[in-house]
Amino acid sequence: MSSLSDLIEQYLREQLARAESIEIQRRQLARMFRCVPSQINYVLETRFNIHRGYLVYSRRGGGGFIRITRINWEPHPDLPRRLEEVIGSECSQEEMDGLLYRLVEAEVLTENEAALVETVVQQELTGLSGKEADTLRARLLRVALLLLCQEDYPG
Amino acid sequence: MSSLSDLIEQYLREQLARAESIEIQRRQLARMFRCVPSQINYVLETRFNIHRGYLVYSRRGGGGFIRITRINWEPHPDLPRRLEEVIGSECSQEEMDGLLYRLVEAEVLTENEAALVETVVQQELTGLSGKEADTLRARLLRVALLLLCQEDYPG
């Protein structure tokens, strides 16, 4: 249990223990650990992804950098997966209404929030109908619920 | 975050924090930062464009100058409508990032909310690219912001 990736992870965690956000240079860090630059990407993908509560932002070009931020909201464990299951790739208006109704009953959303979602989503769908609308509705609804539910459970 | 362009950006932002509009001389600013004059244009194009909420006007010849004006979009009243205008029917990731950045600056969103939107929207876009992604991104982003902004200003 101490591959190079583990060492790099450990190093970054130490930095992140002191600051909520750190900036690194891929090349420099790679030189520091005597590895190839893409190894850094591997560590970031496997250890500092969103599931583990980190956000990575990077910029290329001269003065480029990689910023790792510890995030303040617990990614709600398997909400994304469940929403994926429940909503799927298409969602009719009736299905959406049903789901929203159930979420209000379960007190996951307030009535106001449900109404807001309904309004905003339907507004974005104006002019569309049939399968096209159902596909888009599924995506919009998923994003909407992820936002509202995550907001409810701040770290 | 410390390329020459970043430094010049920072300097100009400081000026613009005190006045809504500033006038500079390209040559002089270039001398000040020990760079070639066209570097200034680069900074203006990438950091002070309309997407980031700035207007640039310039005049050549003797006594020439460059004027940068901050667009003051007032946060509260009809933000939703403004957002729809700004987002339009397509939105690249860079445009989205720029907009989120500005909303954080304007204290319409917190950094966490911005990160949340970024994450959730990008997640829904996995597998898509090009125009298709840009179209969908515009829609998802609009819904996301409408939800969060309404939540912030209920009623």
Add this chain to the structure above:
DNA sequence: CATTTTTTGACCTTTTCTGACCTTACTTTA
């Protein structure tokens, strides 16, 4: 031994920086 995780390297994309050359506006002078 099969599978998963790690490591590496070749090739790609984005962002920044520079310099040669162009255009516009004001100033001077024949």
Add this chain to the structure above:
DNA sequence: TAAAGTAAGGTCAGAAAAGGTCAAAAAATG
């Protein structure tokens, strides 16, 4: 007062400086 000179800023293409991707090889794991 028209032409020439001077003093700005603009454009664009290419070099340089980052970071990204992906697949194959190597190592670890069970």
